[in-house]
Structure formats: C-alpha cells, structure tokens
Amino acid sequence: MTQPRRLPQGGRIDRSRELAFSFNGRPLQGYAGDTLAAALLANDVRLVARSFKYHRPRGIVGAGAEEPNALLQLGGGGHTLPHQRATQVELYAGLEAVSVNGWPSLEFDLMAINSRLAGLLPAGFYYKTFMWPQRFWGRYEHQIRRAAGLGRAPMEADPDRYDKTHVHCDVLIAGGGPAGLAAALAAGRSGARVILADEQAEFGGGLLGSREQLDGRPATDWVKAAVAELRGLPEVRMLPRSTVFGYYDHNLLTIAERVTDHLPPGISAGPRQRLWRVRAGRVVIAAGAIERPLVFGNNDRPGVMQASAVSTYLNRYAVAPGRAAAVFTNNDSAYRSALDLLDAGVEVAAVVDVRLRVDGELPARVRAAGIAVHSGYALVDVQGGKRVEGARLMALDSDGRGFSSAYPVGLRCDLIAMSGGWSPAVHLHSQSGGKPRFDETLAAFVPGTSCQAEVSVGAARGCFDLSGCLQEGFEAGAAAARAQGFEARPGAPMPAAVIIAQAPMMPMWRVPSWRGVKGPKQFVDFQNDTSAADIALAAREGYRSVEHVKRYTALGFGTDQGKLGNINGMAILAETLGQDIPSTGTTTFRPPYTPVSIGTLVGRTVGDLFDPLRKTAIHEWHVEHGAEFENVGQWKRPWYYPRQGESLDQAVYRECLAARRTVGVMDASTLGKIDVRGPDAAEFLNRVYTNGWTKLGVGRCRYGLMLGEDGMVMDDGVTARLADDHYYMTTTTGGAAHVMGWLERWLQTEWPDLKVYLTSVTDQWATVAVVGPQSRGVLAALCQDIDFAAEAFPFMAFREGTVAGVAARVFRISFSGELSYEINVPADYGRHVWEAVMAAGAAFDITPYGTESMHVLRAEKGFIIVGQDTDGSVTPDDLGMSWILAKNKDYLGRRSLLRPDSVRTDRKQMVGLKTLQPGFVLPEGAQLVDDPDAAKPVPMLGHVTSSYHSPCLGRSIALALIRNGRQRHGDVVYAPLSDGRIVRAEICDPVFYDPEGARQNV
C-alpha cells in the first residue's frame, strides 16, 4: 500500500496531485503540499540518518528549522544539495533524496561499531590521544576526516542564478504566524511600508498545524482572510519561503528568499534564491517558539518526536507518524498532541507527565477521553533500535531528581511525543544586540531590553495563548507604524480565541538516569551525539564556561545550531555546577538563523561581475587587433599585440624598437586622473607632493611623488597646471582610488580650511601616448592649432588644441625617455582619435604597444613603477630621488624621513643589474646575496624588482634594491634561484639608456 501512514482525510495537502519521489533509491509517493519529511513519514519511513559520531539510527524529530537528524542529500550533478533539512524541503515531482551517513547502507552501517566503542569516545577524546607517534597524526586525521562531514559538495559549478534586492521599509515583520499576521494587518492598514517574511511556503505559522479555533471557526480561515487582506494592501510586501536570518547594526536585516527551490531543478522560473537586504524603520519579531525535547535514556530512537511536530504532521499533512503513541511532557501543551492523536485514530498508550499534580484543563480533557495519565513519572528508556518499540517509565521522587520506584515498567508504543516546554526564538533579538533574560516561570530565555528599534511579540516573547499573540502582535504592528509616522486606520478587529488555562510547567532538564552512569545515553544534541554525560564530563574536567562546554562537547555546533538542545545543555551544566541558569548564561546566537547558500550571499557578483571590469574607450580596437590583456587593478590593459605566430618576447622586441626608432602608440587612459581646483590648489599640492608646486607656471607639467605618513613612496604621476587655480593630476593606474581617498581624507579631516575641490576624471578622459622620434610628425599631421616646434612646445609643457577635430589637452611628457606626446581627449572620442593617430602614423609604420613594452622602455631609463620597484618600504632617497624632496616646505611623510632608520646610509637602494651572462634574464623577485654558500639563514642584500631583455641594448637588464647599493656599483652579487641555479650579476647605474636624457628633449 502506498503511503500507509497517511490519514484518510484532512490536512492541507492536495490529494489530487500525487508526486513521485525517491528515498535512497526507493520509489515513493507523496502529495503536493507535503514536506519531504511529511512524505517520508506518510510512507512509514522511520530511519533517515545515522548520527555523526556513534552512527546511531536516527529519525525525524521535528517539523521545522530545528530538525537535527533528517538531513538529506537532494538531487544529483550540478544541482545536488548537501544535507537539506527534510522538514523544510517542499516535495516536488521527481525529488531524489539520499541519506548522508551510513556505509555501506543506512540500514546496515558498519560504522555503527562506534556505538560499541562509545566508552572510548567520550567528549573531547581526540584531545587526549592520537599523539603518538608524532608523525602519525596525519594518518589518524585522514580517518577522522573521512568519518566526519554530512553531505557531499557538488562537483560542478552551480547552474543556478541568484539575486539580491536592497530595500527600505517602515516595518519589517519576521514571522507570519498569528502574531506576525496581526502585526502586519495593523501596520499595513495604516499605510506604512511593510515587509512580512516567513520561512514557510504558507503564512499562518503554528496555526497551520493546529486545530485552534478563532471566532468559532477554524483558525486557518482567519489566516486565509488575513493573507487576502494583506495582499490587497499596496504597501505591504509578502515574502513567503523567506527566512530573516541576520540582524545587523542600524536595523539592517538580511532575508534569504527561496524563490524556486520548491520546483524541480532545471526549471528556469527565476533565480534559485534571492537575498534581501532590508533597512527597516522598526522590526517586529514574531518568530515563534521552539519546543524543547526531554533528555532521557535512548531518547534519540527513530520515533521520538517533538509533540508539536506530531501534531503538525497529523493536522497539516494528515500523516500519523505512528500507530501507538506515548506522550512524555512536563507541561500542558503536549496534551493537545494527545488529543490530536486520539482524534486521528492513533492509539495513545499513556501520557507520562513529570509533574506530580496534573490538573489543568487540557489534561482533564485527555483523562476524560480515557487516556491514562501517569503523573509524577518519567520515561527513562526507549526500546527498539531502528524504530521505537516501547518505553519504560519510573516514578519520580518529590523533587524530580531521583526515583521513588525501584524498577521501571514498560509501555508499548512506536511513537513518543515529547515536550520539555518551549523556547522563544530569541535569535534575532539576540543578533540585534539584545541580551535574552531567563524567565523562571517559563523556564526559558525571553527577549531582554531592546538595543535597536525592535520588539518581539507572541511566542517569540514567551506568550503562549493565541488571543494574547494576536493582541500583542496587533498592538506592536500599530505602534511600529505610528513610530514611523503612520496613524492607525480602522479595520476588522482581531478575532477571539477560546481561552484554555494552562497549569505551570515543571522544568525537567534531564531525567535522572535510572542506572546511574551505566544507564543508556541521554542525548542533548542529537546531531552531534552530545549526551548529558558528556556535559557532566566537561564540567568535571574544568570546562565550566558554557562556551567551553559547547566547544568541548560540540553541543550546538550542528547545522541546527542547537535550536533543540542548547537550552537543555546549559541547564544541565548549571545543575552540574550547582549554579543557576542565568549565571550560566547562553552561548551567542550568531547569524544566520538557518544556513544560507553561499550562492545567495554572492548574488550576481560572479564571473565578469565579480569585480567591476574597466575597459578604456579604445578597448575594442585592442581586441580587434589581437591584443593580449593584463589585469591592472580593475582595468584590462593591452599587455602586448602579438602578430601572427609571435611570442610575448618577439612582440615586445618589435614594439620596443618601434618606439625607440620610429614611433609607437600606447593607450594610457587607465592612469588615474584627478581634477584639482580651487584657490588653495597649489598649497594643497605642496603638502601632498614632496616637491614644490607654487612656481609651476600655467601650461607646464611636473612629476611628483607622494609619500605615506611613514615617509615611504606611495604613488607618483605628472600633474599639469591648467590655470592659476586648476591642476590636472595623474596617478598610477592601480593607485587611483586610493590616492583619491587619501587626498579627500586630508582635505576633509585635517585641512578643512583649504579651498580645494577634487574630482575623479579618470573615466572622462582617454589618453593616447604617441612615443618615439617620429611622434612630432604624427601630432603635427593631426593638429593644426598647436605649434609642435621644440622651442614652442618644450618638454614638460602642455597645450590645448584640436587633435583630429577633437578638443584635446596635449602633454609633452615621457615615460620612455623618447620624444613623446600624450593626447587627452574626452573619452567618447578616444577611439576616434586613436584611429586617427594610427592613420596618421601609418606613414611611419606606427606600432601599438602594451604594458610589457612600456615596462621595458621605462626600465631602460631607470624609471620606477610604484608597487613594482617599491613595496611600501622604500623612501625617495632609496630610489636615488632626493632631488625631488623640497627642503623649504613641509609635506606628508617628511617627518618620517628624518627618523634614524630613514637616514641610515646603508638602506636598500635602487641600482641596475647586468647579468654576467648578457642573455640571461633574471627572474623578478630573485633575492641577491654576497655569499650563496653561506649557511641558512643566508644574509640577503635585496631583490630584483624589474627584469627584462632590452631590445635596444641587446642584453638583459634589471632593477634591484640592494643594501648600500649606490656605493657598490661594479660589485658582482649572486642570485640563488629556487630551482638551484645561481646567477651572477654586476651592480650598475639604474639608467641603462640615454643617461643624459637627450632623446626626450629633442
């Protein structure tokens, strides 16, 4: 028979839509509206997992986010999802689920041997052993790792898409049960922008699994009406399948919406999930409460469930998770489950209640129905292996710490519905910065004082009667809206629930063990196999802080984050240490509330969108002409332009020679550009650059160095004076954003008196560098309104004119040592001007070149690249650039240059290097030593910062930073390479080509 445990009627499932799925390869049927867990139970599947450490058989315990055991791997290939919580997976046609532990099979698991060895595996056993012999840890660890872990990661890239949405709202309501719906109605009616998020597919929360009545009708009717009304309110946004999982500062909350997870994989109905980042005016937390298990012997057998989960399966999914049930409780709420069971036709063997006196209204109804209620009793053991076959109970003594009977008596049952009381979901409150406080009456942590604009309502605050939940939800919603400036508007009043008086619960954190230390294991944290004895052991061994116990025993470290077990564990610790629960405290509740896919948090920032990809206005031309690209910061820069069959070296050789002999052209648009304007601009530059700027005439350019506060070289570039109060600054490509931030920081925080305005104009200008002896001819052909004669337009000058019909700023500066002009035009004209340059240069065989040739050309001249030849530990003097340090003014970093270490004469200094074998190009990053045979650690002199084959010199050249290097020209040093070779090189002047600088001045 299919679905043997399905009740003949009832539930919120759609019996007209039967869905086929499989579990561990076995084909099964369920209905639309089922969770995977409900469908498994309907098929009488009890054993769903093996535990983490002892490989004990485990079944479904809960019906929601707190489920510790039913973690199943879903689907295959790129779509596979490791260990999803079956209680939260909506069933879809074709779903394939498999268990994650158990070898060779779930039913027959060889690792269950661990259960026999349990005596050797108490909490923390691994800290005490596996230490000998020392080198064997790797092998032990290999075995430990193989045994650990739950599901398997996919082996393919994720085929799905993810989205992110950023929103503001007036009121965010977390949880769509009665309290949350009431809050949403109140706030929504007032016109406030409301977001109502609930992790389930349907709104209604606990009402969906209960038989409560409101105004004399099923409460779910009211839910339906409330949802319909909310959907009609234009400013209310309803987010089902959406978990509010993080609460950060300034009322920033994060929500994971599972948009298409409930559909079979591969259906492209939108992104798989969406991350909502919500900045909320006020937050109403209506996240409900979680029922606690009871801690007793073998309480982990498949068939031991939360009483509320049993009710949910019966009422919402029409599934009877057993044939004969025992209810075990310390409070009244589980009596509802007893009635639910009874009414569903399930035999209720007994209700076992630890309270000596049981006289509430619900127990009376249960007794009236003829069910035996054993008050003052506790279950002490569960029989059965892969499913519950019975339980044993004993009479407790008056304080519940021992027994008044000597032997247990048996009870036949295959289902145990347990309730240890309720824990309000204080997670979000706690994440917001609140400190939960212990409420003695409820024996639970409840929200404490709010630190942010949030309030908890309903069960999340510890209110467990339906009318109260509706009322306080409604009031909180109205108050939140009012605080946001929205007045309450009339609407249907909240309905009335039947009020049933509840007798107080009796805390029972751990049932005494009927056989002392030899008794069966009493589990506190099912997923991590943490038992009450483990907690006692931790305390005995001195791990007394609740955080120590958590870490020593793994309590609450599972994927359920201790939603079920933590509070019991803390209370057991308190008991063991003889202190109260408040002073024992809780562990910290950390985001996320439930696990969130990495893909969801990443959203669309993958692949090319991982980081903004910046292309120059001329980029497509480079692509069309076969350029290879290099990443520099966020930019794609042409690296070299190989012709048919050319290698990097061959292309660079050709490009460099062209720039030296005729003319080359380079896209220099990526250099950072900052427009500096204002009456104090010159003074500002004086402070941020090491050299003086006051005397720079309009129409002239100057090279500048910027230092960090530590006196180390930070950035460099050429700045032109466009007008008295107007400069155009360039920075390195990679340093542009940092320099902009740096300058703004000084202006805004230290020198607010300076009248200077900075604008980043990097993207507004395209820069075409025309380089080489023939560059003047190219420029002259393109531009009639600038006189390019050497005297009229000297080196380090700039002119405005019209280049190829476009208004341009032309700078006569050089990073190659050749005559060269940099044409700056508005970026939209970049490609036009570039092509015009190419056309005009055709006569000279103009050659585009990339960053690699640029590097070679500048290295031949001994020009540095900040970040390559410097590393944050290099002063201007180290680079031989003391000439750029003004003596008569202050500038950033100057003071640090006076420190004893900065004025040492044997600092590492920039030098040139020539390998004794001229054809050998030293690897960049090679370290240099005097004595390669010295014992380790070998004293190092410095390292090679830049190294190339120089086409125009026909040999290798390198730049290096070497201790006391300026005094050592002519010395031979050694570069021991990682492959064992040792290369000899002679120290020389870093300017290899045209030392007088004649070529750029022609």
Add this chain to the structure above:
Amino acid sequence: MKKYSLFSLARNAFSHHQNWQPAWRNPEPKPAYDVLIVGGGGHGLATAYYLAKEHGISNVAVLEKGWIGGGNTGRNTTIVRSNYLWDEAAQLYEKSLQLWEGLSQDINYNVMFSQRGVFNLAHTLQDVRDVQRRVHANLLNGVDSEWVPVDRLKQMIPILNVSSDARYPVLGASLQRRGGVARHDAVAWGFARAADARGVDIIQNCEVTGIRREGGQVVGVDTTRGAISARKIGVVTAGNSSVLAAMADLRFPIDSHPLQALVSEPLKPILDTVVMSNAVHGYVSQSDKGELVIGAGIDAYTGYGQRGSPHIIEGNLAAIKELFPMFSRVRMLRQWGGIVDTCPDACPIISKTPVSGLYFNCGWGTGGFKATPGSGWVFAHTIARDQPHSLNAPFSLERFVTGHLIDEHGAAGVAH
C-alpha cells in the same frame, strides 16, 4: 598532571569517565604573584607555560576577563604558516612553526596541528612577482617554500578554478608544505592545562581594570576580583591592547578592527589543504569536522564590537565562489567576528615599555594564531630576563620611533 593517552582513555572508560581530573584548577587569585599575565588567549597562556617551563618562574597568574580562549584564539581560522617575507618576521614565525611541530607531545594535549600545506595564490603579474620574491626569500631564510605553476596547481587542487577566463585568473601559487591548521580551542586548553600543571594559576572571569604603578615601576593590577600585586606584568590582550595601554598612560600605534570569519555546514572531505588569495580576498580550508572555514580581510571601520558588516562576508564569499564555483550550493552555517589589533606595518609588538616591569605583546592583527607558541616563548624570555630575545628584539615599540618597520603589507595583504 595525569597524562593523556589511549591507555588513560581506556582506563577511564571502565570507570565511565567519572574520574578525570580537571584540565586546570579553578583557583581564587592570590594577593601577589611574581608575574601576572593579562589576557588568557593562546598567547597569554603560552607565555605562562614557557615562563614556568623555560625560566622556572611558576608563581604566575593568567588573568582572563571572560573564559580562556574566548578572544581571537577561539575565533580565528587557524592558519599556521611561516612563509613571511622579511627576515625578522620569517625567523619569528619559523620559530613558532618549529614549536608547533612538537606541541601536542610537549604539552600532552592534541592540538591537531595538521600540516596540510598552505597555498598563496597569485592572480596578477605583480602578484607573481611578489610571491616569487617571497619564495626566494623564504628559501634563503630556511623556510620551506615553493612556487607552483598553474598546471601543477590544478593537479594538486583539482577543484580549484584555474580557468583563464576567470575575472582574475589564477597564475600560480606559493606552497608551504609545513604550513597548515590546528584546533584553536585545544591550543588554549592545552597550554592552560600544561601551565597549570607547572603551578600557574588560571583565573577566569577576572577583568583587569587598572594598572598600578609607583615611580615608573608597575606594582600590580586592579581587577573585578580585587587588587593583585606583581612587579612584572605581561599584557597580551589582542584587540583590547589599546585599552590596557591607556591604563598605564601609554599610547600604541594600534587600530582595532573587526575581522570576520564563517564556516559552512560540514561536508565530506573535499579540500585537503589551505588556499589563500590576497588578490580576490578570501581563504578557505576544511576542518576535521568537515566545515569549510572561510575568512577575508578586516572591516574598514574601527571598533570594539565583535561583529562586522554583512557586505564584507558577501564579498568574501564571492571570492570563494570564484575560486571554487561548486561551493555556491554549500551553505554558510555560522558567521562571527573578532577584534584584531593592527599595527601600521602588519607586524606585532613584543616589547618592554617605558614603564619598568610592564611588557606588551600585541599588534598581531589578523595573523597571530600561527605565532601562539613562538610568541609565548619569546615573550616569556622577555619578561623573565627583562630584555627581548634576539628573535623579538626587532619587534620593539622603538621601531615606530626609529622607523625600522617590518612592513609585511606588501607581501602579506591578508596576513592570516
């Protein structure tokens, strides 16, 4: 101290583990000690242990405001390596790595030091230069290190995305095979137990609120459990170091920033090494429990709240997804932050101070876990002898005056 071993486990199994002794006592503070260590993180506990073991000074108390190991020691991502660029740093971290290599045996507590190798990826040509420079320097410093070209990298970590189409393609990596990870809590507990066994008092829930001085000499501290005197005090309070320094009217060049980390749900073994990338800003390893342990760089803002901003985590995970696209469907389980004490040169301060008898060990920033044993070892020496060991002499406070900085930023970026 009763020795831990498989045999002691078996013996105790017979008595149902009822007879284990506390790993450390829980004593009341005495009125006076020879040395007080403020801060019961790994570094403080290691300092106490080596004071007792190497220098015979055991009239020592470790004062911890909360629970031992509850600061950055218990929050970090446990990467251990010694492949630092500069000689001074490499020597210090290498000393520490050597101590790690026998630590479980030395303190008779399995700290699960797992030498599964640490890869530092290079994504740009400049990265390649920097990494190769570091590899060359490491080798000459006697620190194991190798350059792994991208094709070999793919063989060694098959799940790593080395596609040249990536936004920042992986171009190669350095590998330190002796690097790896360890179990952070066990380091704190193991040192505590071993120090306790040598007579050190471990005093928890004892916050230092003032540092008492007389004529330029420390004489004790005020704590939430009363005043305690000592003429030598070593402060090892990581993210709170500036607060403690202020108690002695000192100011250090330290910024306190949140640093965040996270773990995924536990998975079957998928990654058996440590992969770090400064360029895309993320690193990941897999714990013995199966969780992916993931982290990145600091939050930009300073503060003492042990939590950060979610966008840092989102950016961090984007980097991880770039490197390991299949991790996209794996879920983040837990996320947290610690407060790290960063120095301008990304190197620690292990130093005497202008107050005689007052020593500080701080500024480890994002990367001090790996240094735990070495840091304790040199700090114990500094306190016991009232002068630094040659290994930590370069890490004195004076360097911020002389300018002799050891700038690991360029080389280490994300310095875990």
